[in-house]
Amino acid sequence: MLPTARTFINAFLHLLFPEACVVCKRVLNAELRFVCPSCRLALPYTDFFKDLQQHIDNPAGRVLIGRIPADFVLPFLHFQKGGSAQKILHAIKYRGAKALAYEMGYLYGERLCRASLPYEIDGFLPVPLHPKKQHQRGYNQSEYFARGLADAWQYPLPVWNRAVERRVQRASQTHKGLWERWLNVRDVFELTTEGKRALHRQAVVLVDDVLTTGATLEALYKSILPAQPRAVGVITLAYAGDAFA
Template sequence: MLHSFWGDFVGLIFPRLCLACREPLVSGENHLCTGCRAELPYTDFHLLPPEQNPIGRRFWGKLPVRHALSYLRFVRHGRVQSLLHELKYQGQRDVGTALGQLYGAELHDAGLAADFDLIVPVPLHPRKLAKRGYNQAAAFASGLSEGLQLPWSATALRRTTHTSTQTRKNRDERWENVATVFEVESPLAIVGQRVLVVDDVLTTGATLEACGAALLAAGAAEVSIATIAYADR
């Protein structure tokens, strides 16, 4: 009873806020308010056949992927952009973890956990990691790991070169920027594994393509990809 009182008291002074709209959460809500949970633009790509999946089509002829998944559609100036901004630039790594938990549980309920052995986030270069303090893709991977009940590794892939930002580059420029900057840290941990490679947002897919190619070259049995959000080109 005392614990409940102090919890309510602290909540009045330091209210928990919805990660998307920043409005106070009420009892029973975690991370996202009921309104945002209902109105977020979910893709449901995991329920579509491959030929109808726009992410899968984006990798045709470039990278053989088993599953191409994304939780939300990126809508400029919408809730998803707010979530990604909080995750990448406001130090709110809990955004990635929470969305990973939610999406991982959804994918687990759909039976997809049986198709993966290991979750691997797109790595940051150590210089950028030191500046930001965490890898937003790793936050998402940790949440997916909990929801899917599968292991994840923050060290399976390594970024060997500090590249310029991908923003405002076209697909060819993005590919040239990242084509040779990823390598597998320990091939023995990858050989024969069905790897789910994850990142925060998919635009052209060049970064995920480069990561997937490095994993397959190191002996991964197959590669799938998953992101928090998917941006139409």
């Protein structure tokens, strides 16, 4: 199809189904997607990456102390109930907006790769989704967030989406306490043969959508130990520890 024809069709579709900002619900211009310019400016950025001291000494980093020997724990946004990060996460999870997950990753990647991380990272390991959930949703939001991060970096970086597999989950975590949740998630991740080779002696960045108790990330970290990664960092779309404290 000719580019002009495609532009015309897109403009026509926009007239019929105008897209609204996922945060403030105002109708977006045809060339914009998901989040309007004023909401972009007002996103609750953590900006922990701007200060070397805060790469690990921040509320999210403190959650993982003694559990993951990470050199940086850098969530992109603060999560507040009813806030814009929650609306974005909701759109990503329940409205199938995988392009939004990618865009958030790209937006963060552009900023992060200019920050002085303690070493050159080798790639991103997104938290794998349970196969049944991935089938229902059609994609893994952490993987698309990681793809956005990788594509924004100054040098090519892999997204290891087959390095770790998630086994069948036993029961829902919704009504469980912290300890039970940890027991439940403890051994759901399994390093694949491909993963053992790919992650060997690499500086691995674990990627998740939301960091709350840290149980999932801790379990993921433990699963990659046989590959002997040389360094570990954590990047998430949001930090929600305060919201659930």
